[in-house]
Amino acid sequence: MELLPFNLDNLLNPAKTEDVRVEFKAGWDHHIKDAVTRTICAFANDLLNLNGGYLILGIEDAAGRPVLPPRGLSGDLEAVQKEIRGQCKRIEPECQVAIFSADFQGKPI
Numbered sequence: 001m002e003l004l005p006f007n008l009d010n011l012l013n014p015a016k017t018e019d020v021r022v023e024f025k026a027g028w029d030h031h032i033k034d035a036v037t038r039t040i041c042a043f044a045n046d047l048l049n050l051n052g053g054y055l056i057l058g059i060e061d062a063a064g065r066p067v068l069p070p071r072g073l074s075g076d077l078e079a080v081q082k083e084i085r086g087q088c089k090r091i092e093p094e095c096q097v098a099i100f101s102a103d104f105q106g107k108p109i
Helices: 030-045 077-089
Strands: 022-025 054-057
């Protein structure tokens, strides 16, 4: 696993639930793009001053809890990152996000 600036195991602990700082999306497709953009906007607004949040793609949720093992992301991860950055350009003012990829339980997320 790559060195990440956060503890991935803590974010993906099955006891962890989605909250104002963590959101899970099962994959990446044209249906999810708008939801990702809305989530990025919400994290960028940061009305509670929590320093943004974590949007984790490739992991399904059930009642806000991560479903493990992860589904993972299929396809070219660099292309997914480019699409996410393109979605961020639609936000006014433009939002810059930090994107990290990692393997978790043998699946790319």
